[in-house]
Amino acid sequence: MALLLAVLIWIVAVGLAYPFIVDTWPLPDTITEHARQVDAQYRLTLWVTGIIFLLAQLALGYAVFKFGRNRPGAAAHVRGNERWEILWTTAATVLFVGLTFMGYTVWAEARFTESANRAPDEDRTIVEVVGQQFVWNMRYPGADGKFGPTKIELVDDALGNPLGVDRDHPDGKDDIVVPRMAVPVNRQVELQLKSKDVLHNYFVPELRIKLDTVPGITGTLRFTPDKIGTYEIVCSELCGLGHYKMRSFLEVKTQEDYDQWLVAQAEFLEQ
Ligand SMILES: [Cu+2]
Structure with a gap:
């Protein structure tokens, strides 16, 4: 039963990622250099979050499979691991703030007229x-x-x-x-x-x-x-x-x- 659930989680995860990997619904043509930068930023964000999503679902399926079986005796009490929690909270913060700042530059370019990119x-x-x-x-x-x-x-x-x-x-x-x-x-x-x-x-x-x-x-x-x-x-x-x-x-x-x-x-x- 646990294995069945794990496999189901993996199938759903890969099924959701698949259309993005093979580009089932391609974006319309781009007609500015800026549009291509937006697409590059979009793709980068999608790849980074997509890989993390797949790894997380893989780990979830594995945990369900390994620990999801009925075992005799009381369950062990787990208090968590502070070092790991600090590590992945920091990693997630750096990643998302970083992606936001990278995207912000591209976003701002089209909107703020007083920038260096403004033509005479x-x-x-x-x-x-x-x-x-x-x-x-x-x-x-x-x-x-x-x-x-x-x-x-x-x-x-x-x-x-x-x-x-x-x-x-x-x-x-x-x-x-x-x-x-x-x-x-x-x-x-x-x-x-x-x-x-x-x-x-x-x-x-x-x-x-x-x-x-x-x-x-x-x-x-x-x-x-x-x-x-x-x-x-x-x-x-x-x-x-x-x-x-x-x-x-x-x-x-x-x-x-x-x-x-x-x-x-x-x-x-x-x-
Ligand atoms: Cu209208």
């Missing part, structure tokens, strides 16, 4: 991303490179001004507001994330980063895409009945295609 203003593509129930609107500053002011009384979805951009202001005249996002390849993109109503979350799985859009707060995300293609943007925060269809697309284009796209959007808006 003229080398960045800045896009304002505004979430609302249940669409995404992206604003580009236009030829002048400046976002115009927005006014709440100018917000009018039906008239094509969902963000309330002041079109009479010189900075706001050429602002481009579109439901899809395009960015040039191999250049840093800075997103300024906002919300018009409730919490939403900007998530592109291929970027391996996501951030809530919070009413009244501007969140920042930076990334440098290095693969041309079209990737899905999803809202990753349950924001209401239409949450499931709140999606858009991120198009990574060559600089040339991106410039053309921007011109085309500006012309479309002028009509």
Whole structure:
């Protein structure tokens, strides 16, 4: 009976680890160097914890097998072993704090704009991303490179001004507001994330980063895409009945295609 239970524990443990070992459900493609760092960190954590998990289950099965049989006489009272307890508590602390600090650097890189990794203003593509129930609107500053002011009384979805951009202001005249996002390849993109109503979350799985859009707060995300293609943007925060269809697309284009796209959007808006 004890052997049966031990074998069952081992089968369950290996069965749980198996899909991770053979990568049954691979992650989506990565389109930034940062995303690859996130994956490397994720894999390292998974390997370390996975090996410990398997060793622990192996030991558990062994203990069940060795000590789990009925024996005559009273059970011996065991008080534990302080030296071993100190050893594995310290080892676990060092391991988990270490992994946390390693992961923290990767995590912080995409979020803190004042870091050494921030590209100079003229080398960045800045896009304002505004979430609302249940669409995404992206604003580009236009030829002048400046976002115009927005006014709440100018917000009018039906008239094509969902963000309330002041079109009479010189900075706001050429602002481009579109439901899809395009960015040039191999250049840093800075997103300024906002919300018009409730919490939403900007998530592109291929970027391996996501951030809530919070009413009244501007969140920042930076990334440098290095693969041309079209990737899905999803809202990753349950924001209401239409949450499931709140999606858009991120198009990574060559600089040339991106410039053309921007011109085309500006012309479309002028009509
Ligand atoms: Cu949403």
